[in-house]
Amino acid sequence: MNRRSILLGAGAVLTLPLAARAQGASITGAGATFPNPVYQKWAEAARPAINIQVNYQSVGSGAGINQIRNRTVDFGATDAPLTEQQLNEANLLQFPTVMGSLTAIVNIPGIENDQLKLTGPILADIYLGKITRWNDPRIVSINAGLTLPSLAIAPAYRADGSGTTFVWVSYLAAVSPEWKDKVGVGTSVRFPAGTGARGNEGVAGTVRQVRGAIGYVENAYAITNRLVTTQIQNKAGNFVKPEHATFMAAASSADWNVPGFAANIVDTAGPQSWPIVAPTFILLPKNPTDAARSANVRKFFDWAFKDGDRLAQELEYIPLPDATKTAVRAAWSAQFGA
Amino acid sequence: MPVRRARGAGNIGDVIFEWACRGAAILVLALLGAIIVELFIAGLPAFRAFGLPFIWSTEWDPVQEVFGAGVSIYGTVVTSVLAIVLAVPLAFGVAFYLTELAPVWLKRPLGTAIELLAAVPSIIYGMWGFFVIVPAFATYLQPWIIDNIGELPLIGFLFQGAPFGTGIFMASFILAIMILPFIAATMRDVFDQVPPVYKESAYGLGATTWEVMRGVVLPYTRISVVGGVMLGLGRALGETMAVTFVIGNANRITTSLFGPGNTIASLVALEFGESETGSLKLASLLALGFILFVLSFIVLAVSRYLLRSRLKA
Numbered sequence: 001m002n003r004r005s006i007l008l009g010a011g012a013v014l015t016l017p018l019a020a021r022a023q024g025a026s027i028t029g030a031g032a033t034f035p036n037p038v039y040q041k042w043a044e045a046a047r048p049a050i051n052i053q054v055n056y057q058s059v060g061s062g063a064g065i066n067q068i069r070n071r072t073v074d075f076g077a078t079d080a081p082l083t084e085q086q087l088n089e090a091n092l093l094q095f096p097t098v099m100g101s102l103t104a105i106v107n108i109p110g111i112e113n114d115q116l117k118l119t120g121p122i123l124a125d126i127y128l129g130k131i132t133r134w135n136d137p138r139i140v141s142i143n144a145g146l147t148l149p150s151l152a153i154a155p156a157y158r159a160d161g162s163g164t165t166f167v168w169v170s171y172l173a174a175v176s177p178e179w180k181d182k183v184g185v186g187t188s189v190r191f192p193a194g195t196g197a198r199g200n201e202g203v204a205g206t207v208r209q210v211r212g213a214i215g216y217v218e219n220a221y222a223i224t225n226r227l228v229t230t231q232i233q234n235k236a237g238n239f240v241k242p243e244h245a246t247f248m249a250a251a252s253s254a255d256w257n258v259p260g261f262a263a264n265i266v267d268t269a270g271p272q273s274w275p276i277v278a279p280t281f282i283l284l285p286k287n288p289t290d291a292a293r294s295a296n297v298r299k300f301f302d303w304a305f306k307d308g309d310r311l312a313q314e315l316e317y318i319p320l321p322d323a324t325k326t327a328v329r330a331a332w333s334a335q336f337g338a
Numbered sequence: 339m340p341v342r343r344a345r346g347a348g349n350i351g352d353v354i355f356e357w358a359c360r361g362a363a364i365l366v367l368a369l370l371g372a373i374i375v376e377l378f379i380a381g382l383p384a385f386r387a388f389g390l391p392f393i394w395s396t397e398w399d400p401v402q403e404v405f406g407a408g409v410s411i412y413g414t415v416v417t418s419v420l421a422i423v424l425a426v427p428l429a430f431g432v433a434f435y436l437t438e439l440a441p442v443w444l445k446r447p448l449g450t451a452i453e454l455l456a457a458v459p460s461i462i463y464g465m466w467g468f469f470v471i472v473p474a475f476a477t478y479l480q481p482w483i484i485d486n487i488g489e490l491p492l493i494g495f496l497f498q499g500a501p502f503g504t505g506i507f508m509a510s511f512i513l514a515i516m517i518l519p520f521i522a523a524t525m526r527d528v529f530d531q532v533p534p535v536y537k538e539s540a541y542g543l544g545a546t547t548w549e550v551m552r553g554v555v556l557p558y559t560r561i562s563v564v565g566g567v568m569l570g571l572g573r574a575l576g577e578t579m580a581v582t583f584v585i586g587n588a589n590r591i592t593t594s595l596f597g598p599g600n601t602i603a604s605l606v607a608l609e610f611g612e613s614e615t616g617s618l619k620l621a622s623l624l625a626l627g628f629i630l631f632v633l634s635f636i637v638l639a640v641s642r643y644l645l646r647s648r649l650k651a
Contacts (some may be wrong), residue, residue, distance in 0.1 A: 062612035065614055069614075105414055184399075189401050190400070195598045
């Protein structure tokens with residue numbers, strides 16, 4: 001395994017000096033698909049920088065949790081944080097790496113990017129199937145100046161279990177008691193209305209193709225594919241656009257001082273906070289079978305905290321606040337020693 | 339009938355060869371058995387938790403951990419049967435044209451083209467369906483059908499709803515195209531086996547082409563044709579990727595053919611990645627796998643049974 005990975009790495013990066021390849025350590029991880037682009041970018045940049053070869057498979061959070069429970073990988077990755085009890089049962093340490101944000105995307109004739117204003121309760125009622133037309137009085141009343149057609153709303157959701165859905169329904173549950181009661185929160189839920197599509201590209205494709213459709217995707221995906229996003233009202237009552245400043249406002253107003261760093265960043269109170277932001281997590285065994293590999297995992301993410309912010313931002317991810325990084329490093333020291 | 343080996347030849351190579359072949363054959367059987375048993379055991383927690391109603395319960399709520407196979411079994415059966423309904427007349431036409439009407443120079447290239455259709459990977463059908471057929475259907479054809487046929491009494495309810503493009507009907511349509519080559523190829527082969535003297539006699543009596551088809555070829559090949567259809571059905575039941583793209587993936591039973599649904603295979607494919615070891619959800623998915631296995635086995639067994647006379651010959 002080890003030798004093979006190194007050989008693969010050698011084949012891929014012929015420009016590296018030979019000595020560096022021969023000594024490179026290799027670690028494996030598996031799990032969440034949502035942070036996959038940034039993990040791959042980090043892995044690519046870390047190889048020359050700290051001489052660690054990271055093999056990350058984005059197999060989905062659930063599968064990542066399974067693999068780290070069975071200790072078949074060095075680290076697992078999940079979007080939905082494990083509870084304190086689950087962490088203790090599996091003897092895992094959990095820490096965040098980076099944050100991402102979700103945006104609502106729409107396809108309404110005549111409506112351009114960030115023009116439409118929506119609120120959390122309206123989004124929840126759309127996905128509950130209670131608001132069915134774009135010229136519903138509740139939508140029209142907060143969108144003075146826009147002409148909304150009498151068009152059926154077609155909600156699209158992720159049909160495959162995903163961390164994206166987890167974050168989205170966490171938000172809907174936070175703003176709508178009815179959503180919390182009737183549907184709940186999970187990586188896949190029983191959507192009462194709409195149609196499911198596979199992956200971000202499926203949701204984006206459905207929204208692009210169906211007039212009157214609404215969907216949710218990661219902000220990075222919305223930007224690179226030039227999808228029409230909306231403004232959303234945050235907890236403070238302000239309508240905010242999905243942009244860097246509002247994401248950072250949300251991140252800084254989060255409370256990270258909770259078990260497993262399972263901070264809840266949806267619907268935060270800051271006046272400029274974008275309401276749908278979420279961290280993604282790494283799971284590391286507290287009793288690693290191979291201490292050196294475990295140390296290399298920490299070395300990799302330590303490097304990512306130090307030097308990976310720019311790469312993350314290029315991919316529209318949101319770096320952790322410095323105080324959170326310090327707290328994560330402290331948690332490592334407390335668990336594994338310095 | 340097995341060929342008797344010469345006694346005392348003592349060729350060690352023959353013995354090794356025989357056991358290697360036997361081993362290969364037994365391995366397949368053992369694998370099949372192991373998969374069935376493993377699926378059943380892994381799905382047992384779901385059968386225990388929900389009992390027999392698991393099969394017809396329409397609940398699928400991962401948050402409350404309540405699972406039922408009703409919607410996906412319904413979706414699997416409806417899309418497969420509808421695909422057969424769409425594909426069989428088309429396959430019949432293709433096979434009949436190839437065996438009776440096509441000029442000789444066209445038979446081979448056309449036959450090869452049909453077989454090539456079977457070699458297209460299903461993900462390609464899925465993407466083609468999602469990015470080409472679905473938008474075209476949703477933009478041009480579906481609104482018209484909903485406005486006109488959807489208003490008719492008796493059958494109108496089948497064609498109502500929002501013009502998403504995706505849904506039960508689209509899944510059936512894509513499936514029909516996918517299974518068409520299988521059915522057409524079987525039909526062509528069995529039509530070719532009708533002894534020419536029968537057909538010539540019928541023509542000699544003044545029968546038209548259609549009468550020969552209906553009165554001679556079809557009765558002679560009836561059972562094999564049904565067997566070929568069952569082979570197509572078996573493939574439709576288990577198709578995963580293409581269906582997942584176009585079926586709409588909602589755990590609801592809608593009366594409209596344009597409504598979204600799911601199938602056993604699509605549900606398993608979509609939910610598997612986010613199911614944890616030992617969870618009831620994973621057990622339910624594996625139980626679904628077991629049910630699909632049983633369904634496919636029944637269909638295949640019936641088709642084998644119906645085709646047995648042809649296969650012997």
